[in-house]
Amino acid sequence: MSVGRRAFLQFVGGAVGGTLLSPLPWKLADDSAIWSQNWSWRPSPERGEFTEKPSVCQLCPSACGILVRLVNGKQAVRIRGNSNHPFSKGGICPLGASGLQFVYAPYRIREPLKQTGTRGDPNGFKPISWDEALKEMGTRLAALRQENKAPSVAVITGQSRGSMSDLWRQFMTAYGSPNLFTMPDESDSQRLAARLAFGTAAPFTFAFERADYVLSFGLNLLDGWGPFVRMQNVFSNWRTESAGAVQTELVQIEGRASVTASKANQWVAVNPGTEALFALGLAYVLIESNLYDAGFMSDQVFGFDNWTDAAGNSHEGFKQFVLKHYSPDQVSKETGATAEEIIAIGRKFGAQKSALAVWGQGRGTHASNLYHDLAFMALNLLKGNLKNNGLVSLETPPPFAPLPEAAAVSSTAEGLAGTRLDLASSAKPPLPGNALHSFCDALGGSPAYPLELLLVHEANPAYTMAEPSLFRKAAAKTRMVVSFASTMDETAAMADLILPNHSPLERLDDIIGLPAMPCAFYAIAAPVLAPQL
Ligand code: SF4
Known part of the structure; x- marks a missing residue:
């Protein structure tokens, strides 16, 4: 029997139509959804009592109010907006709603990693214990200070609106290095413009x-x-x-x-x-x-x-x-x-x-x-x-007294009095604000003194800077790069040591000021989960 093209198409059309009109595909889809619920490898929350804890989303500077739903007080299963927050009023964005990925994603870095191969090779990292990692950091920091090389330590932090940036400043004061930078944003130039026009450096x-x-x-x-x-x-x-x-x-x-x-x-x-x-x-x-x-x-x-x-x-x-x-x-x-x-x-x-x-x-x-x-x-x-x-x-800061200043240890005074690396080798700009690009530029060229240790906190300059190649060149000239990233981002991949930070839902943090908000703002982001590291 020969089957013509027309007959073949009629047969296929009839078969597809008949299958769709029968209950078979819908029943199979329903059954497979039920069967797959019980697959042991499928992640599902344990059964138990639901509670909700309020906090503040820290995945961008908007600092929206969030409510995190927990099972038995220890497993987070959902993030939604908090309608009692005065500015976000219950709204959150898709990034904030999927914030649990930063806690449970299988690619999260949960232990310190040390580069044992060539820098930049993501497969060259090997896990080490926290004791080993902290010992290595402590030994390196102590040795550099003993050798009067405190200014050769630099920090880049992505947190500019919180006490964490102040803690970094105090750490660098006590250690004796002037090389502290935050990731650039529009407020850098606005501060300079406001200082020129009004005498107050504020966005x-x-x-x-x-x-x-x-x-x-x-x-x-x-x-x-x-x-x-x-x-x-x-x-x-x-x-x-x-x-x-x-x-x-x-x-x-x-x-x-x-x-x-x-x-x-x-x-x-x-x-x-x-x-x-x-x-x-x-x-x-x-x-x-x-x-x-x-x-x-x-x-x-x-x-x-x-x-x-x-x-x-x-x-x-x-x-x-x-x-x-x-x-x-x-x-x-x-x-x-x-x-x-x-x-x-x-x-x-x-x-x-x-x-x-x-x-x-x-x-x-x-x-x-x-x-x-x-x-x-x-x-x-x-x-x-x-x-x-x-x-x-x-922008008006909240009416709080500043944190007590860290005292510079006497041997660090010389380092602090030294010139910031971006200002040491070229004509100084009249308004030297936060200048990460100039710092990387100076470091990648012929720096006035070499950088021994670069700490990168909550930032990915190898990807987000306007000219990431500047950071890459600077990092290549730095003896040791340490990242505090929780995922293998572009900067972490270039590091020698990764010390993963807690996710925002696991740590106590604060947010000082909202971008472009015409009133003072202060929020405490309370931890809602025990650290899952
Ligand atoms: S919910 Fe979205 S907009 Fe709000 S702080 Fe988080 S990331 Fe930013």
Whole structure:
């Protein structure tokens, strides 16, 4: 019997249709789900009493309130948002909801690992005991200090908003090394800008909730920037259509088609890196159209108009400088935006009662350009946004007394008085803030003195720095690298010794301040689980 193509297709179609219409596949799927529940190798929580413990998520700087569900008080099975938290109000993101992976993942590092092969070979690590690991660290630290080489020890920490960074500072003070760095973020350049403009080195905060018109210069408000859950809440309020709700307009000025750009009311795709130029074009429109806060500028701001110093030298004011160099036509040529767009946005920004300019690069995990920060700040100054109770302010620390200072041991004084490695070999910058890139750059080139020991805590600079190759070169020139990572990330893979830290759910920690939050914030992240190391 021959079977033609048509008959074959009819047979296959009939067989598939018949099988789907019969109860067989659904019964098999149901049965296999029941059978697989009892497979011994399938992880499942033990039976017992459920309780919930509150804590704070530490997987990003948003510090959302969480409730961790435990079985018999010792096995965590679920993380959900805590609706009593004043800012996250019950919201968490997918990363926070899957935070148990950091505790139970099979790839978690649970014991110290020592590189016994070539540095960088992930298969060269061998487990050693905590006693051996701590002895090796202690011996190395003691030997370096005895040899008066304390400054050749450096620390990079990813925790900048908590007492842990203060403890690192105290440890380095007592040990005698000036080489302590935190991972870069947007607050680095903002601190410098605020110090230049106001004499106080603090990052800016923004009252998004009270704004009716928001100009975002490259800040990815909806792509995971800083206070992620707060921004989701703010944005959903901006889009609420209930009676009386303020319909805040969002204008995204950015060269990239980000999620924020796609959800904004208006997206101005300027040439990359020209956002600050665009801001000065808007400043021109505000000044020229008299749409700025003249009272605030004359009473509270120095240098807006031309001025003469005590020696009789005249200086150009900001107003004259902007009117000379940043007309919409001039700005249009560089930014790619049309002069009409610049004028229309400038007029709207000037006319709105609560218009706010915010800025940053992407998710805020890199320092910005100091001059760009000053340009965006100037736009807010023109609107009077830095008045008391304005839309922009400087971050306020919680009103706590500082931790007692660690006393420098007398033999460490010489090391502390030494110059930080990034400032020792080249012309010193006028504002030497947190400068991890310069440190790695100096170390990878011809450092003034060699680095013997680099400790990397809660950070993965070999992956997350803007230029990871700088860190890789620096690490290659360091005698010994120690990582405190709990998973084999890019930096841990380059280490000689890995001392795994407790997961955030297993340790006592605190969070001081939230990014861009216009009020003081302090939270204690209580441990909810015994260490599972
Ligand atoms: S936004 Fe950040 S703090 Fe909040 S749940 Fe997600 S990872 Fe955790």
